[in-house]
Amino acid sequence: MEPSSTSADSLARQDGDEYDEIRMRVAPNPNGPWHIGHARMPAVIGTYKEMYDGWFCVRFDDTDPETKRPDLDAYDQIIEDIEYLGFDPDAVYRASDRMETYYDHARDLIEKGGAYTCSCPQGDFSDMKNSGEACPHRDKDAETTLSEFEAMVDGEYDSGEMVLRVRTDIEHKNPALRDWVAFRMIDTPHPREEASEYRCWPMLDFQSGVDDHLLDVTHIIRGIDLQDSAKRQRFVYDYFGWEYPEVLHWGHVQIDAFDVKMSTSTIKQLIDEGELDGWDDPRAPTVAAFRRRGIRGEAITDAMVELGTSTSDVDLAMSAVYSHNRDLIDDDANRYFFVRESGDNGDFGTVELPLAGDAPGEGTPPVHPEHEDRGRRSLPVDDAVVIESADLPEAGEKLWLKGYGPVEYDGSELRYTDDDIEVVREGEADVVHWVPAGEETVSVRLRTPEGDVTGYAEPAFAGTDADEMVQFVRVGFARVDGHGDDESVTYFAHE
C-alpha cells in the first residue's frame, strides 16, 4: 500500500535520501476521544514511517487548559486508537510536561530582541495591527520585557492582562503574521496534576514550533487551518537560526455516511444528552465505534492513505473503508442466518410459514462457502420456518430456502418441491435466508449506524464467541459483542 498523492509522497521520497531519518509527529489536542477524521494523521504518518524506515512520535499539544481543555482519559484513548490503526509511536510527549523548555526559549527569544510583553486590550491591538501600526509596547527593551515575562511565569498577572508577542513585521502584507501572541495568562488550572500550577501558557505556534525543532522533526503534515503557522513560526526560527522542516497542509475530510456531525464537542454533547450511548455507539463516527463494529484499523488506515494529501477538502466514502474491511474479514467470517423482525429505522418484519409436502427435517448450509472443511451448520426443521416479510413471494411463486431447498408458496404454506437448482438459474425462485420456527433460535440485537435491529438467528449462532466476526447472510458482516441471557448483541460492520 502506497500513499497515492503527489506532494507528500514525492516530498518524502525525494527527501528520503537527503535526511538521515524521516522524523514526523502526530500532534493531537487531547480534548476528547477521536472521531474517524483524526485517524488520517496517524494513518498517513505511520505509513510513511514504514515506507522510509522513519520515526514518529505523538506529542499532545495540551497547552490550553481552558478553551480546549484536555480530557484526562483522552491521552490513553488516543494512544490506543493509534495502536488499533496499526502503529506504535516511537515516543510520546506532553507539551504540558515541557513548560520550562518553552520558558527558556522565550527568554532566549527576548534576549535576541524577538519578543515583547504587551498589555494592550485585545481589540485595541487588533485595530492597530490591522492598520499596520505598532502598539506602544513594541519598542520596549529586552530587560523590561524579560522582567515582565518572569512576572508572567510567576503568575503575577491575571488572564488577559499581559501577553508576550513575537516581534515579526507589523507591516507585513498578510495581517495574520503580524506580531502574534506567543504566551498568555490562563487562570484555569491545567487538569493534569503535574501541570496544574502553571498560569503562563504558550500558544500553539510557539510551543509547536519550538518542539518540532527540538525533536528534530523533518516533515510536518497539518491541516489547512494551520497554513499560516509555518509562516508565523519562521520568524521564531529565523531569530534562533533554525531551519524549518518540510511542511505540507491538507484539507478537511468529510465522511459521506453519518448523520452525526464529526466534531469532538458535538459527539460529546450527544453523549451527555443521552442521544448516544457512548463514544463507541455504532451511530457515532468515532474510532471507538468503528472498532466495536469489527472494522479493522488497517481498513481505516488504507482508506485514509488512499485519500492522499491534497490541500483541497476531500470526502471519504465509507464504501472504501468497508471494501477494504471485507477483504480483510471475509475469509474468517462464518455464515449464519438472521431474520430481522423489527428495527428503529427500516421496514422489517418476519412471517412464519408452515411447511408442507415431503420436507426434509434439516437444513445444512455451509459454514463458509469457500471453506468446505469448516463443515456445515445444522438447522433442524420441525414443521415451519420463519423468513423476512420482504422475502415473501406472491402466491404460486417459488423460493429457494438457502441450504435447505425449493419451496412453493400457495398463499398460506410453503410446499416443498422437487425442483432442481435450475429454478434459481432461470430466475423463477429467489434464494433467501430463513430460520426454523419453534426451534432454538437465538434472539439477536444488531446494533447499526442507523439504529438497532432485532430478530432471530439460527441455533448454531449460539456457538459463536464474543469478538468473532460473522456474516449474516444477505444482511451483512457483524461483530459478535456477547451472548446475554435475553439476547445476543452484535454490531453491524457493513454489507
Add this chain to the structure above:
RNA sequence: GCUCCGUUGGUGUAGUCCGGCCAAUCAUUUCGGCCUUUCGAGCCGAUGACCUGGGUUCAAAUCCCAGACGGAGCACCA
C-alpha cells in the same frame, strides 16, 4: 477589507514541477455477465472526468493571462 490555497468520472486518486508515449491511471460505487444449492468473495465487461474563456506551441490536463467556483487565515483555540 487584507492575505493564502485549491479545482481530473458519483467518490478518492495517478498524470501537472521537466508539454508529445493521456481519445487520461488505479481503486471504490452503480449496472450487466460468468462461477458457486447461486450470500460475500472471485473472474469478465460496461457507464463515467481534465472548472470556463483566451493565449503560447507543430503539440496543452500539463506553460501564461483573465474569470468562475470552492476552501482557509487575519484569536490571549488547537
